Structure formats: structure tokens, C-alpha cells
Amino acid sequence: MENKMITVAMTGASGNMGQAVVKKTMELDYVQLRLLFVEGKRERKLEKAWKKQYGERVEIFFGNMKEFEDCRKLVENTDYVVNMAAIIPPMADKYPELARDVNVTGVKNVVTAIESLPIQPKFIHISTVAIYGNRDYNHPWGRVGDPLMPSAYDEYGTGKLIGERYVLDSEIKTWAVLRQTGMLYEKLLMANISDGLMFHTCLNVPIEWASDNDSGVLLRNIIAKDYEGKNRGFWKRVFNIGGGKAYRTTGYETFDMGFGMIGGSVEKFMKPNWHATRNFHCMWFSDSDELERKFHFQSKSLAEFWDDVKNKNKYFALAKILPASAISAMIFKPLLRDKNSPYRWIREGNEGRTNAFFGSKEQWEAIGEDWNNFDVWNKNQVKGHDYNREIRHSYARKCRLSHGYNENKPMSELSLKDLQDAAAFRGGKCLAKDFKKGDWYTKVEWECAEGHRFKASPYTVLKAGHWCPHCIQQSHWDFDRLAKKNPFYAQIWYDTHSQKEDAHYYIDRKGNSMVA
Ligand SMILES: [Zn+2]
Structure with a gap:
């Protein structure tokens, strides 16, 4: 047992989650990696860096998941396959065909390639919280088994739902599906201030984040436990990945914490009617503690995460010299004109998107620009709702959805x-x-x-x-x-x-x- 090397194949290793997973998995000295990269600047740079750092332990080849042969080459003679590749928004909205190649066809190819092998590797498929669709304060808590209703116009959520189904319908003997929640990573703020996508996040949406490091530790620990033969109750199941209690918050609070790093706040930088009021995704997972109990990966608190980002990006402090109105005018207002921004859909009379994200134009008009007239859930301003009570895990039982059969028996x-x-x-x-x-x-x-x-x-x-x-x-x-x-x-x-x-x-x- 001691010196047996194992080969782990991965897709999506150059992404934010992927890089964290590679870094953590390489801490296991019995692991060799085989990575499928698509041609790109970032990938060539990573290839060079990882070859230098890990030498023979990392094998990288360039190809494309939409080609079956590339997927076959990736998975044969491996012990594990981890499919992390995904084209996420806003890329998925701008290039829907590319998104389909990876989120749908790519999964199908990997699944078929594994099925065709006489000795199959174990397969871990990374899915997403986006397949559940929208939640608000009426049912902020959710769990695996809840309805899967991706939000309107979310090609990513829909593609990932179809992709996940290939895995569940497959003939693969040993598989697991992990639905990843919204992921925090160091460059998140900077990566998102160039697209109207940030306004799709409803202010009163429940969010349970996880960090990229959390996901890396989780995948490392899954492989390590399985290697040691101590991985009972994991395979042939679907799980939610979430950061747990410390990472449960709302859309409003998330913006507030992020903008706090540059001396602002959501109310100083934004207006209530810039944001969608529905048709997003994310929720608090009542069952994310299951993976935590098995693999102990959740770390830090959300506040610590932001502190960490702030410390690594000292120049953020410079923004504090500027008045909030100047930052708003410089960074955020121009985003309202972005094609992906709700404000622009309203202005252009985009009926589909207006209705999907607000109900109707009249409902959007009723929101207005005055924060005094907007009820913030986490400030306890929403009538009939007690945020502090609802965010307690014990409330999950009270708003639990029925799955339509007797769940109480063995x-x-x-x-x-x-x-x-x-x-x-x-x-x-x-x-x-x-x-x-x-x-x-x-x-x-x-x-x-x-x-x-x-x-x-x-x-x-x-x-x-x-x-x-x-x-x-x-x-x-x-x-x-x-x-x-x-x-x-x-x-x-x-x-x-x-x-x-x-x-x-x-x-x-x-x-x-x-x-x-
Ligand atoms: Zn039908």
C-alpha cells in the first residue's frame, strides 16, 4: 500500500477551483496528475510553472473535451477522474456554443470514455448550485433532492443540469457528484467589475459561499481518504459543497463586505434598482455539513477571507482616498450600460429579461433609487421575516421542501x-x-x-x-x-x-x- 502511486486525471485544472485542487492534491506524494488543457496563454504559463515545480508528477496534454479521442486519452489507465471543467457566466452567456461544448458535450464524452474502459477509474463530477435556480427568504435553506430549476436565460445552469444527468444516467460504477456553490477567490472582485453580471445577484438572496482553498482541501481529502480505504458512504451520491456557517450570508452583505475593502459600501456605490429581484441562484445548504463531517475542509470565516484579500492587494487602500461617489461614477455606473446589465434591458425594452428578472417593467419601476424605500432582509426590514432566526441552521427544518415520498424510513x-x-x-x-x-x-x-x-x-x-x-x-x-x-x-x-x-x-x- 505504502508506495503505490495513483494517477488522477483532471479537466478544468487551469480554472480558479482547478488550480487550488492541483496545489492541494500535489501535497499527496503518491499522486500523479494527468491534465487536459485547452490551448491558451494561461494554460501555457501554468504548464511551464507546474512542470518546473512538480516535474514528472504532472503530465499535461493539450486538447479539447468536445473531442471524444481527447477524453479517452485523458481517462485511460487512471485511478480517478475529476471533471472540473466548466464555462461559467459571463463567458457562458457570451459564447453559448463554447459553454455547451464543455458543460454538456464534454461531460458526455468523459462519461462515455470511462464507460468504455474494461477497468474504470472512479469519477468525481463537479456540478453547481446554479442548477437549483432562485431562492429568497421564503425558502432560504435547501438540500440535495430539492427541485432543479435553473434560472431563465442561464445557459450555464441549464447546461450543467444536462451534464450532471449524463453522469447519473451513466454505466460508470463508482461516481460522485459535487454541487459547488459560489466560489470566493482572491481576484473575484476585480474579475467581476467588468460585466453587468454582478447586478444579476439579488440583494436579498441567501448565499453560502466557499473559498477556492476549501474546494482544494476537500478534493485532496477525498482522494486521501479513499486511498486509505476509509471512504465509506461517499460514492454513488450527490453532495452540496458549501463553506458552512461562517460563509452564510446574503447578496447585500457580500457586496457590502467586498466594497468595504475599498472604503465603500453597497449603499454608497449602488442603487437598489440596479439589481435583479429574482431569477438568480444560491441558497444556504442545510446539508453542506455532510461533506465537512467526512472530509474537514471548511476553513476561516468570511471576514477573514476578505481581510486576506485586502492584505494581498494593498493598493485597494488607495481607493479610500477617493469619495464614494467618484468610485461609483468611475467603476459601477459605466457597468449599467453593459449588455449584461438589467438597467440596460429596461432601457432597451428587453421584455424577456425584464420579466424574468423583475416580473414586469412596473415591478422594476416600483423599486426606485432610494435605499430608504428598499427592504433589506439581513437588516430585518422585510415584513414577516426575522433574518437572525432564519439564518440559524435549526430554521432549515421549518422551511424544508417536500421530496414527495416517505423520507423517514431506512x-x-x-x-x-x-x-x-x-x-x-x-x-x-x-x-x-x-x-x-x-x-x-x-x-x-x-x-x-x-x-x-x-x-x-x-x-x-x-x-x-x-x-x-x-x-x-x-x-x-x-x-x-x-x-x-x-x-x-x-x-x-x-x-x-x-x-x-x-x-x-x-x-x-x-x-x-x-x-x-
Ligand atoms: Zn417532460
């Missing part, structure tokens, strides 16, 4: 009736005739409210929260209609939507945001 007792109950709660049917009690992983047939038939394991539907794959289409968001027939969806959808809404949001071939 997993070994799963019966056909549970499957039928769960299907009915989703407006559909389970078509299985016989069912072996407690069999979570053999696929059975289902029918959705639209009459589509599909096969999926009970785990995929009941535990992972997936439902009809035909109803989830890239570039289409039809949840207003679907939620009307699906109580599982409805229990969360109407927190931020009205029963009267009946919009089918889509992006047309020319890339225009449409609504029908």
Missing part, C-alpha cells in the same frame, strides 16, 4: 409506493410494475405530466431531484407552465413568481432573449 425500505408517490408529487407516474425493495440504482420508467416517458434510477429522481429530461432543454425555460402541473416545482416556484405568469423564456438562433 433507505433499504424504499418501495414501489414511494416511487409512485414521488412521481404523483411531480405531476406524473412511475410506470414500473415490479420493484426490488431498496433498489435505488436500477433504472425504472417514468412519465411526466406532459406525457414524456424516460428512464431514471430512483436515486436520480428521489434523492438527486432530477425529473423529466425532455422538459429541460438548452436555451429554453418553461417553468411557469411546468410548475402549474408539478407540485414538487410549485412549492418553490411561487416564492418569486405568480400563478398568473405564463412565460416561455428562450434564446433564439441569433442569440436574442425572447419570451412567448
Whole structure:
């Protein structure tokens, strides 16, 4: 056992999470890495640096996940494959085809390549919190198994949902899916002040962050524990990655802390009506402590994280010399004109995006520019809500969503009736005739409210929260209609939507945001 080397293949190693994972994983002296890089300046630079630092222990080859042969080359003769590659917003919005190549086709290729091997490596797929869609103070806490309803026009969330489904439907014997939350990294602030994307973050949205270092430690510890044969209860499951208690906050507080580094605040730099009021993603995970208990990766506090960033970026202090109004005019106001900014959609009469992110133009107009008229949840200004009570973990039980079957009995007792109950709660049917009690992983047939038939394991539907794959289409968001027939969806959808809404949001071939 002692000196057995293992090979870990990775995609996405040049990304923010990937770099942290490589750094941490290389602390295990029995690990060799095989990395698939796409051609790029950053990748060539990293190749040079890592070759110098790690020598033979890192093998890097250049290719593309959309090519099956490259994926086959990546995964053969390996012990683990970690798929971290993702094209995230705003890139995913600007280059939807590229996003599909990586978030959908790339996953399919990696999955198929692993399936084709006589001896399969173990597969860890990194998914995302974006597949859950929007949350607010009505149901701020969520867990694996909750409905998966990516926000309208979020090509990334939808692509990642379809990609994750390939993994769950696959013939891979040993897999795990980790849904990564919003990730904090040193350059986050600087990386996000060039795009209107920051205004998609609702001020009253619950967010549980994690840092890039946390994710690196987590992946290192998973591999280490598995190597030692002490990894019970991990494989063939889906988990949420979150930073835990210290990292639970809101959109408003996040901006406030970030801007605090340059001597400002959200109210000094911004106006309430710059931000979307719905159609974002993120929530507090009631189950992120599961991975923490197994792998102890959560570190520091959010305040410490920002202090750390501040210390590494001394020039931030220089901004304090400038009045807040000057910073606002210099940095933030120009962003309102960005194509990705809600302010611009309103001005240009973009009906689809206006309705998706605000409900209607009238609802946007009602927000206004005066902070005195805007109720901030974490300041306890939202009527009927007590933020300090709601952020306590004990509140998670009180706003827990139903998954539509009896969750209180042991997993070994799963019966056909549970499957039928769960299907009915989703407006559909389970078509299985016989069912072996407690069999979570053999696929059975289902029918959705639209009459589509599909096969999926009970785990995929009941535990992972997936439902009809035909109803989830890239570039289409039809949840207003679907939620009307699906109580599982409805229990969360109407927190931020009205029963009267009946919009089918889509992006047309020319890339225009449409609504029908
Ligand atoms: Zn369907």
C-alpha cells in the first residue's frame, strides 16, 4: 500500500477551483496528475510553472473535451477522474456554443470514455448550485433532492443540469457528484467589475459561499481518504459543497463586505434598482455539513477571507482616498450600460429579461433609487421575516421542501409506493410494475405530466431531484407552465413568481432573449 502511486486525471485544472485542487492534491506524494488543457496563454504559463515545480508528477496534454479521442486519452489507465471543467457566466452567456461544448458535450464524452474502459477509474463530477435556480427568504435553506430549476436565460445552469444527468444516467460504477456553490477567490472582485453580471445577484438572496482553498482541501481529502480505504458512504451520491456557517450570508452583505475593502459600501456605490429581484441562484445548504463531517475542509470565516484579500492587494487602500461617489461614477455606473446589465434591458425594452428578472417593467419601476424605500432582509426590514432566526441552521427544518415520498424510513425500505408517490408529487407516474425493495440504482420508467416517458434510477429522481429530461432543454425555460402541473416545482416556484405568469423564456438562433 505504502508506495503505490495513483494517477488522477483532471479537466478544468487551469480554472480558479482547478488550480487550488492541483496545489492541494500535489501535497499527496503518491499522486500523479494527468491534465487536459485547452490551448491558451494561461494554460501555457501554468504548464511551464507546474512542470518546473512538480516535474514528472504532472503530465499535461493539450486538447479539447468536445473531442471524444481527447477524453479517452485523458481517462485511460487512471485511478480517478475529476471533471472540473466548466464555462461559467459571463463567458457562458457570451459564447453559448463554447459553454455547451464543455458543460454538456464534454461531460458526455468523459462519461462515455470511462464507460468504455474494461477497468474504470472512479469519477468525481463537479456540478453547481446554479442548477437549483432562485431562492429568497421564503425558502432560504435547501438540500440535495430539492427541485432543479435553473434560472431563465442561464445557459450555464441549464447546461450543467444536462451534464450532471449524463453522469447519473451513466454505466460508470463508482461516481460522485459535487454541487459547488459560489466560489470566493482572491481576484473575484476585480474579475467581476467588468460585466453587468454582478447586478444579476439579488440583494436579498441567501448565499453560502466557499473559498477556492476549501474546494482544494476537500478534493485532496477525498482522494486521501479513499486511498486509505476509509471512504465509506461517499460514492454513488450527490453532495452540496458549501463553506458552512461562517460563509452564510446574503447578496447585500457580500457586496457590502467586498466594497468595504475599498472604503465603500453597497449603499454608497449602488442603487437598489440596479439589481435583479429574482431569477438568480444560491441558497444556504442545510446539508453542506455532510461533506465537512467526512472530509474537514471548511476553513476561516468570511471576514477573514476578505481581510486576506485586502492584505494581498494593498493598493485597494488607495481607493479610500477617493469619495464614494467618484468610485461609483468611475467603476459601477459605466457597468449599467453593459449588455449584461438589467438597467440596460429596461432601457432597451428587453421584455424577456425584464420579466424574468423583475416580473414586469412596473415591478422594476416600483423599486426606485432610494435605499430608504428598499427592504433589506439581513437588516430585518422585510415584513414577516426575522433574518437572525432564519439564518440559524435549526430554521432549515421549518422551511424544508417536500421530496414527495416517505423520507423517514431506512433507505433499504424504499418501495414501489414511494416511487409512485414521488412521481404523483411531480405531476406524473412511475410506470414500473415490479420493484426490488431498496433498489435505488436500477433504472425504472417514468412519465411526466406532459406525457414524456424516460428512464431514471430512483436515486436520480428521489434523492438527486432530477425529473423529466425532455422538459429541460438548452436555451429554453418553461417553468411557469411546468410548475402549474408539478407540485414538487410549485412549492418553490411561487416564492418569486405568480400563478398568473405564463412565460416561455428562450434564446433564439441569433442569440436574442425572447419570451412567448
Ligand atoms: Zn417532460
